[in-house]
Amino acid sequence: MQQRDKYRLALLAACALALHGFERLIPTPIPWLRFGFANIITLITLILYGFNAALTITLIRVIIGSMLMGTFLGPPFIMSTVGGLFSVAAMWAALQVRVFGPLGLSLTGALFxxxxQLLAVYVVFIQNLRSILILAPVILFVGTLTGVLNGLAVIFIMEHLKKMSDNVQNT
Amino acid sequence: MTIAEIIRVTTLFDRILLVVLLVITGASIVLVPLYLPRGGQIMIEANNKLLYKLQLSDDKTIEINGLTVEIKAGKVRVADSDCPGKVCVKQGWIDSGAIICLPNRVVITVDGTPTAPKGGVDATT
Structure with missing residues (x-):
């Protein structure tokens, strides 16, 4: 990996961390609802730099993020680690199929x-299929909506990056 | 970017995936609670063991694993908790669905309300 790419990854990880912390300040009607804005950065990294880079950024985000929030190795940490790994792996797999654009990738990431997280809750904390079955549809539905939101953000950013690189090439 | 431009950059599979996800999750929000048994029963579990089986009509307050669970007027809530996040407390009163406190490993599930057997879905279910 080139030195320049390392700097870029560090910058992207910092962006992901900032979004990860910032979204906790947004009030939501349901306390556990999160927008998952950090996935915007993960997805852009995956598209531009590939699987290893996206995995690195996700791990940096969940580890340092949980240390900043004081939840390192606690339940929220386990949940975001499992969720983050699932989402990166799923988005990478969806990218290989080559039929999805940023929106489809974002939806896949949000879904997985x-x-x-539901799997982690079931395996690690609560073996109560009933309550998970009641909560799962709502969580997945809200996840689809936030997935659309993040997918649109990725589309905007990618278009902007394309315009910027076009400008550089033309001058 | 206009809406037309946004639609242009999405692929056919993006749109199919979006519609499929919305339909499946939307339908299961309505359908899953219908297929689960109902009866206004509150079940309180701690450390994966069922400790209490109560009715929504029983007005009482229970102390369990650092949580104060309050049942009143056909609704249940966590009045107080010693966990750091207090997500369970912020969730407030519910008459269907579940309140889960991960740090204290307590699950409170409600089987729905007998007064409204096909009751609507609220923000907490």
Missing amino acids: HNLG
């Missing part, structure tokens, strides 16, 4: 993030 939530599935991973």
